[in-house]
Amino acid sequence: MATFDIDFGSAQKSPVVGIDLGTTNSLVAVLDPAGHPEVIPGPDGGRLLPSVVSIAEDGSVLVGYPAQDALLTHPERTVYSAKRLMGRGSEEIQDELKLLPFRLAETSDSVIRLQLGDRTFTPPQVGAEVLRELKRRAEAHLGVEITQAVITVPAYFNDAQRQATKDAGRIAGLEVLRLVNEPTAASLAYGLDKRKEGVIAVYDFGGGTFDVSILRLQDGIFEVLATNGDTHLGGDDIDDLLIRIALEDIASEWGESIARNQEAVQLLRRAVIRAKEELSFVPQTVINLEYQGRRYQRELTRQLFDQLITPTVERTLGSCRQCIKDAGVAVEDIAEVVLVGGSTRIPLVRQAVRNLFRAEPHTELNPDEVVALGAAVQAAILSGDVQDTLLLDVTPLSLGIETMGGVVSRLVHRNSTIPASAHEVFTTAVDGQKNVLIHVLQGERELVKDCRSLARFDLKDINPMPAGAARIEVRFLIDANGILNVTARDQRTNQETSVDVKPSYGLTDEQVEHMILESYEKAEDDFKARQVREARVEADAILLAVEKARQNDAWFELTNEERTHVDLAVNRLLTVYHGDDHSVINDHIHHLNAATMKLAENMMNTAVSGVLRGTKV
Amino acid sequence: MTGTPALPADYYAVFGLERRLVLDEAALQKTFYQLSRQFHPDRFAGRPPAEQTHALDFTALLNDGYRVLRDPVRRTEYLLKLEGFDIGEQRSNNVPPELLEEVFELNMMLESAPDRDELEPARTKFLGMQAEADREIAALGRQFDAGGGRDTLSSLRGVLNRRRYIQNLVRDVEKALA
Numbered sequence: 001m002a003t004f005d006i007d008f009g010s011a012q013k014s015p016v017v018g019i020d021l022g023t024t025n026s027l028v029a030v031l032d033p034a035g036h037p038e039v040i041p042g043p044d045g046g047r048l049l050p051s052v053v054s055i056a057e058d059g060s061v062l063v064g065y066p067a068q069d070a071l072l073t074h075p076e077r078t079v080y081s082a083k084r085l086m087g088r089g090s091e092e093i094q095d096e097l098k099l100l101p102f103r104l105a106e107t108s109d110s111v112i113r114l115q116l117g118d119r120t121f122t123p124p125q126v127g128a129e130v131l132r133e134l135k136r137r138a139e140a141h142l143g144v145e146i147t148q149a150v151i152t153v154p155a156y157f158n159d160a161q162r163q164a165t166k167d168a169g170r171i172a173g174l175e176v177l178r179l180v181n182e183p184t185a186a187s188l189a190y191g192l193d194k195r196k197e198g199v200i201a202v203y204d205f206g207g208g209t210f211d212v213s214i215l216r217l218q219d220g221i222f223e224v225l226a227t228n229g230d231t232h233l234g235g236d237d238i239d240d241l242l243i244r245i246a247l248e249d250i251a252s253e254w255g256e257s258i259a260r261n262q263e264a265v266q267l268l269r270r271a272v273i274r275a276k277e278e279l280s281f282v283p284q285t286v287i288n289l290e291y292q293g294r295r296y297q298r299e300l301t302r303q304l305f306d307q308l309i310t311p312t313v314e315r316t317l318g319s320c321r322q323c324i325k326d327a328g329v330a331v332e333d334i335a336e337v338v339l340v341g342g343s344t345r346i347p348l349v350r351q352a353v354r355n356l357f358r359a360e361p362h363t364e365l366n367p368d369e370v371v372a373l374g375a376a377v378q379a380a381i382l383s384g385d386v387q388d389t390l391l392l393d394v395t396p397l398s399l400g401i402e403t404m405g406g407v408v409s410r411l412v413h414r415n416s417t418i419p420a421s422a423h424e425v426f427t428t429a430v431d432g433q434k435n436v437l438i439h440v441l442q443g444e445r446e447l448v449k450d451c452r453s454l455a456r457f458d459l460k461d462i463n464p465m466p467a468g469a470a471r472i473e474v475r476f477l478i479d480a481n482g483i484l485n486v487t488a489r490d491q492r493t494n495q496e497t498s499v500d501v502k503p504s505y506g507l508t509d510e511q512v513e514h515m516i517l518e519s520y521e522k523a524e525d526d527f528k529a530r531q532v533r534e535a536r537v538e539a540d541a542i543l544l545a546v547e548k549a550r551q552n553d554a555w556f557e558l559t560n561e562e563r564t565h566v567d568l569a570v571n572r573l574l575t576v577y578h579g580d581d582h583s584v585i586n587d588h589i590h591h592l593n594a595a596t597m598k599l600a601e602n603m604m605n606t607a608v609s610g611v612l613r614g615t616k617v
Numbered sequence: 618m619t620g621t622p623a624l625p626a627d628y629y630a631v632f633g634l635e636r637r638l639v640l641d642e643a644a645l646q647k648t649f650y651q652l653s654r655q656f657h658p659d660r661f662a663g664r665p666p667a668e669q670t671h672a673l674d675f676t677a678l679l680n681d682g683y684r685v686l687r688d689p690v691r692r693t694e695y696l697l698k699l700e701g702f703d704i705g706e707q708r709s710n711n712v713p714p715e716l717l718e719e720v721f722e723l724n725m726m727l728e729s730a731p732d733r734d735e736l737e738p739a740r741t742k743f744l745g746m747q748a749e750a751d752r753e754i755a756a757l758g759r760q761f762d763a764g765g766g767r768d769t770l771s772s773l774r775g776v777l778n779r780r781r782y783i784q785n786l787v788r789d790v791e792k793a794l795a
Contacts, residue, residue: 177662221650382662390654392680416684419658419677477677480658 016148016177016383017138018185018375021127021165023083023208023234024342026051027372028134030142031385037189037376039369040141048368049137053129054078055116063133075101075262077117081236082126084208085112086168087160089505096232101262111511125515127168135172149174150379152371153482154209155181156229156396158442159454160505162483171515177382179481182206183213184224184393185374186340189365191217198335199225201323203353203361204371205316206341208234212320214327214334223392226326226415228319235276235343238309242272242300245308246287250296264291279305280345306348313352320356326415337361340370392417395478399454402439406448411476414444421477425491432464436472440484453504459488459497472497528582535585539577542592546570546599554602562598569595624674627699628682631675636696638758642687649683690780693754693773700767702774713779716786719743723786727793740790743783750780 018037020027025048029039039047042064054062054070055077062070071078079102085093090104090112097104105113105120113120131151138146151174153165162179169176183202191200196217204211211229215222246268251257258264271289278285279302289296324331337357343349344367353361365373380386394415400408401424411422426436436459443451462470471491478484488497546566549555555563569592576584625631632648634640654660656679661672685691697704726735753776761769 178659219650221653223650378659381659384663390657390659392653392657417680419673420680420684421677422681477673479673480676 014144014147015142016150016379017134017146018372018377018379019131019134019149019151020182020185020372020375021083021130021151021153021168022051022371023081023206023236024051025049025207025368026130026134027369028138029369029372029376030138031376031380035380035386037373037380039372040138042137043140049130049133050080051083051130052078052080053082053116053121053126055119057117059117059119061129063129071101071266072263075266076103078102079114079116079121079126081208082114082123084232084236085114085123086127087123087158087162087164087505088112101266111505122515124164124168124512125171127165128171128515131168131172131174135174147173147175148177148379148383150178150180150375150382151176152182152185152375153179154206154229154231155183155204155211155213155227155393156209156231157181157482158231158397158452159482159484160452160503161231162481163503166481166483167512167515170512176481178378179483180375180378180391181211181213181224181227181393181396181482182209182371183211183227183338183340184215184222184391185372185378186338186365186370187213187215187217187222187374188377188389188391189370189374190338190362191222196336199327199329199333200336200338201320201334201357202338202340203316203320203344203357204229204340205343205349206234207343208232208236210234210316210319212316212323214323214329220388221390221392223417224394224415225329226323227394227396228323228326229396230315230319233312233315234341237312238276238343238346239269239272241308241312242276242287243268246272246289246296246298249298250289253296254294258291264289267291275300276305277345280347302347309346309348313349316349317352317356331356331358334359338370339363340367342368393480393482394418395420395482397442398444399476399478399484400441400443400451402441402448408441408443408446408448408451412478416478418478418482419480421475424474424476426459426470426472426474427468428462428465428470429467431467433467433470434462434464435460436462436470438474440476440486454484455504456502457486457488458500458502460500461497462490463493474499528580531582532580532585535582535589536577539573539585539589542589542596543570543573546592546596549596549599549603552603554599554605557602558599562595566592566595566599622671624671624678628678628686628695629699631679631682632686634686636699637762638689638693638696639755639762640686640692645683645687649679652679689751689754689758690777693758694777697770697774697777700770702770704774704777713775713782716779716782719746719786720782723789727789731793733794736790736794740787740794743787743790747780747783747787750776750783754780 015030018029027039027047027049029037032038041047042049049064050068052064052067052071054067054074056062067078071080081100084096093112103115105115111122113122114126135146149169151165151169153162165179166176183204186202186204187200199214199216202213202215209229209231210233211227213227214225216225247257247259268289271287275285275287279300284299284301287298287300334357337353337359339353339361350361377386377389378391381389395412395418396414398410398414399412400410403409411424412420426438428436438457438459440454440457441448441451442454445451459472462472472488473491474486474488476484476486486499486501488499489495490497573588573592576588579585629636632645653676656672656675658669658672658676661669685695694704723739726739754773757769757773757776761773
């Protein structure tokens with residue numbers, strides 16, 4: 001019986017996989033036995049999994065290409081570019097939502113919930129669906145259960161965005177051993193084979209985010225000197241520029257706007273992406289849209305395209321200049337530049353990078369795959385399979401706390417190597433005060449209102465004392481994932497003090513737990529459905545075999561009673577066949593098997609090829 | 618904490634160094650890389666939680682220490698603090714007396730909406746003063762290492778205060794330039 005079965009009980013060590021959870025596409029990679037990172041293909045042979053999730057009418061979840069197709073037929077039930085919503089509040093994304101087809105559900109808290117059909121999803125849950133698909137891919141390919149992963153994030157992701165990504169992993173049933181910054185991962189993929197020394201830059205311009213990192217490579221240590229970027233700057237923005245222009249054209253040509261017609265807009269999105277991609281290879285192309293018998297065509301030259309995207313490219317260069325300055329290196333110290341992300345295929349982008357860094361950019365590795373390959377290397381470092389390489393990364397944003405007058409007091413500066421920590425002593429302002437509230441922020445600006453609120457920490461259960469007498473030492477620790485941990489200690493008693501964390505954006509631990517449970521329930525449903533399907537497949541096989549055997553001499557050698565017995569067993573199996581309990585189906589398969597034992601023996605004896613052989617349960 | 622070694626008491630102890638002000642920065646980097654290889658959390662991913670926590674705590678201390686010790690000014694500030702000198706942030710109202718005139722002139726200029734031609738020379742001047750303070754700090758550092766004791770540290774505190782103030786002036790000018 002050809003049923004899909006993975007031997008989870010085997011003693012083989014389960015590998016840690018590397019996952020690039022991208023805005024546009026996601027990939028999973030692993031180190032092969034020879035020590036080379038390889039991308040794991042999907043069942044269709046493709047290596048990229050479009051980061052698109054769609055909820056079908058029957059409530060089942062589609063991920064990847066099927067979901068991408070659903071974007072045309074059911075745009076309101078389909079999410080793409082969900083990474084741009086990770087760790088953000090609903091008031092922050094209003095601009096973005098204008099161009100996305102899906103709706104927000106009625107939100108009661110700071111977490112975004114997307115309404116897809118009759119179900120709601122937070123961005124981490126959408127990410128979890130993509131991760132789950134990649135997990136399945138890796139399990140099918142490697143034949144072992146995958147439970148641990150390294151997931152990459154844009155270097156410029158803030159604490160909430162990182163936490164959201166980690167939550168997505170947990171919901172998908174993956175222990176996230178490490179979040180690695182995408183440009184750093186790319187440098188690992190490049191630097192592993194060649195024992196390189198010196199300073200390199202990684203320019204990572206993807207579907208939704210831009211990062212630049214400058215690293216020093218020495219003796220297998222990859223030390224990030226500085227990083228900069230923009231988590232809302234990518235190929236999507238270029239697509240939006242083109243879409244806006246085309247929408248205006250269409251409105252005047254057709255005499256009506258299609259801006260509110262999601263199906264038409266998604267078709268247009270496909271058309272402009274195709275045109276954009278073609279312009280990387282030819283000097284001019286045509287944006288071509290056919291919709292309900294009407295046609296829109298617009299010639300687009302590379303010259304005009306370059307002109308349109310120049311401000312976007314210029315923004316990336318601004319980040320690069322700041323990064324070079326922060327790294328404390330001169331441009332001529334940078335020996336090499338590595339290009340990452342699909343948007344680096346654009347000739348103008350390559351030219352701009354070449355001019356700024358005065359170095360020919362590296363493109364030997366596929367810019368779509370290099371991050372996943374690097375994640376696989378980091379996964380192998382964590383599992384101990386790679387010993388001589390070590391990554392020292394930095395925190396992209398400064399961390400501070402709110403002080404009097406709405407001013408931010410900086411505790412950890414951006415580009416500090418992580419793990420990094422800061423200690424601060426707090427006291428009470430009023431006699432008998434039992435709580436102290438600490439507001440933590442991320443960002444480079446002076447005022448609280450210009451930084452991003454990260455969380456509020458409540459130091460609780462302070463012994464009542466005169467004002468100013470309490471001394472609570474708080475340690476702010478940014479771990480190797482770039483995520484903040486806070487612990488507090490009463491200096492007088494040397495006791496740990498409880499800290500109550502209220503994240504400003506993102507899910508509480510309880511919410512994540514709830515989503516994990518929910519996904520287990522769903523997984524249980526899915527598992528049950530699969531068992532039923534498998535039982536039916538098995539039933540089909542044996543029923544077919546019995547029907548065939550009826551033509552065989554062996555059938556006529558049976559007694560009437562034996563034949564009735566078989567008929568009865570067949571009928572019983574047919575009766576339970578459409579039920580949803582796999583064990584009942586299996587029971588009747590078993591009975592039919594027993595009833596046809598004599599038949600099988602007869603057939604063997606008559607030296608006819610045993611049709612029934614191999615149909616054992 | 619049971620089962621894992623206690624954390625070093627200070628940054629010098631992390632690097633196994635004596636409390637000196639002149640450090641070989643290349644050697645410091647080498648030690649930093651070596652200790653990172655040994656204690657980075659990446660090396661402890663599959664280990665028991667207590668070991669993982671120790672690796673995290675030690676590496677945070679190592680990284681914090683490297684940031685401070687590799688920078689001559691921050692290193693000096695840190696050593697002063699270890700030796701019990703108060704180097705709290707200077708508030709704007711206690712301007713070091715030798716800088717009073719400079720501060721006054723700069724404030725006058727900044728109020729008059731200055732152009733680049735006025736700001737650039739001011740910036741050059743302040744950067745020169747900052748470099749001068751750095752040289753003094755280096756000289757006093759050598760003096761301390763040679764046995765200069767608390768008198769030297771006391772002088773260093775004065776120079777550091779001045780330098781911090783000059784740094785603020787540079788920042789103000791650069792803000793006006795931007």
